[in-house]
Amino acid sequence: MTASEGALHVPARARRFQGERAGIVTRFIAAATDLAVVIGLIAGLYAVIFGVSFILRPRHPHWPELGWSLPAALIIVSVPYLALSWATTGRTRGNALLGTRVVNRRGRRVGLLLATVRAVFCVVFPVGLFWCVVSSKKRSVQDVLLRTSVIYDWEHGVPE
Amino acid sequence: MQLQAATDPSAPPPELNDVTVVVDIAADVASAAAHSAIVIARAGKQIAAPFVGLALRPPLVPQKYWPQTKLQAMAARGRERSHDQAKLLSDAIGIVVAKVISMIDMNEIIAKIDIENVIAQLDIEAIVGRVDIAALAKQVIEDVDLPEIIRDSSDAVVSETVAGVRMRAVEADERITRIVDKVLLRKREIYTTRTEQPQQPQPEDAAHDGV
Numbered sequence: 001m002t003a004s005e006g007a008l009h010v011p012a013r014a015r016r017f018q019g020e021r022a023g024i025v026t027r028f029i030a031a032a033t034d035l036a037v038v039i040g041l042i043a044g045l046y047a048v049i050f051g052v053s054f055i056l057r058p059r060h061p062h063w064p065e066l067g068w069s070l071p072a073a074l075i076i077v078s079v080p081y082l083a084l085s086w087a088t089t090g091r092t093r094g095n096a097l098l099g100t101r102v103v104n105r106r107g108r109r110v111g112l113l114l115a116t117v118r119a120v121f122c123v124v125f126p127v128g129l130f131w132c133v134v135s136s137k138k139r140s141v142q143d144v145l146l147r148t149s150v151i152y153d154w155e156h157g158v159p160e
Numbered sequence: 161m162q163l164q165a166a167t168d169p170s171a172p173p174p175e176l177n178d179v180t181v182v183v184d185i186a187a188d189v190a191s192a193a194a195h196s197a198i199v200i201a202r203a204g205k206q207i208a209a210p211f212v213g214l215a216l217r218p219p220l221v222p223q224k225y226w227p228q229t230k231l232q233a234m235a236a237r238g239r240e241r242s243h244d245q246a247k248l249l250s251d252a253i254g255i256v257v258a259k260v261i262s263m264i265d266m267n268e269i270i271a272k273i274d275i276e277n278v279i280a281q282l283d284i285e286a287i288v289g290r291v292d293i294a295a296l297a298k299q300v301i302e303d304v305d306l307p308e309i310i311r312d313s314s315d316a317v318v319s320e321t322v323a324g325v326r327m328r329a330v331e332a333d334e335r336i337t338r339i340v341d342k343v344l345l346r347k348r349e350i351y352t353t354r355t356e357q358p359q360q361p362q363p364e365d366a367a368h369d370g371v
Contacts, residue, residue, distance in 0.1 A: 011323055014330070023333025026326070099326045133340055154326065 010154045019107075021138040022100045022150045027129060031122075033094030038078045045073060075123055082119035087112040090153075099154040105147040118146050 010018060022030075046064055054061040064073075085092040090101040090109045102118070104110045110118065121128065121142040128141030135144070143149055216228035223229060341347070 014323070014327065017330060023330070023337055025332035025336060026329040029325075029329055097322065097325070098329055099322075133336065134344070136346060138337070152330065154323075 014152075014154055017152050018154060020152055021132075022098075022152050023138055024130065024133045026098045026100060026152070027132060027140070027150055030092070030094035030098040030100055031126070031129060033097050034078075034082065034092045037093045038074065038081060041077045041081065042070075042073045045077065075120075078123050079116065079119045082122060083112065083116040086110050086115040086118065095150075099152060100150050101153040103149050103151055105149075107149075107151075110148060114146060114148070118142055118148060121145065 049064050050061060053063075082092060085095070086102045087110060089096075090103065095101060102110055102115075104114060125141065131141045131144070132138045137149075139149065216231070217223075217226050
């Protein structure tokens, strides 16, 4: 997908920064959106567990304890969500909302392995995102370590 | 009826001097003869098939000299000629019709018609009464596809909203970048949302080069 094709769908005022690295505000809102999505998925997962438990033991349904299971559920849900999103379309739901895309050092879609490692990094060390505020190239810690970038890309199509 | 007598076994046998009995006998004989002819024809076809095949496709003769080939060519020519004749006839009819139409003076015909009289004789109310307005309105509403129009409008509104959110975020990104650059005494050549200077075209992968 070329830049000229994408420009057909992008407003004129937004074309000049397509392909540039995204800043902290955009990325933070995208990350917050993804967090909301993950929380929704975890809530759905817990509801399913509770529903199954209620069907099996209607008198004593089991509700998963939030204390120990929440971090595990966060990792179990968010890592595949982030990795598959980046490896398939280059965008999570948050990226799609804010018009950004994760690319590798060649500007192409990241592979599944790289996407998985990046997802683990982002989940384990989310504060690394704020490094893009002081980074001259607007890169988070994860981007610096894995040589990835988050760019503005308002094009709706699936990136190559 | 003789037919009933023939099909009803309890009916008394007809008199042989009756004319209709003679006709029935003739019909029976004709039917038997036709049946025999069909049987003989089928048998003959089976017997003659190898000879006919041999005559149409004689061995040791090149295919282009086969009688069958010649007959097929004749059939093809016949088909072609009949098609040409049909086209010729169609063209001729078209020319004749066009000529007839050109000879008719429509203005003169219309001038002779008393439109006012025709309108006066029309019972408009009866015509309108026959029209099912409700069904017509329902059909029009179904054809308009209102939900699709509403969906398109909603999509446009959502796209506008998303574009607005994205633009605000980009502007905020730039504001923060400028502040940080000032604090760190860093100079950046191009801010993505700066409008004071004309935009410089950049290569597609400008953001991806280098680490």
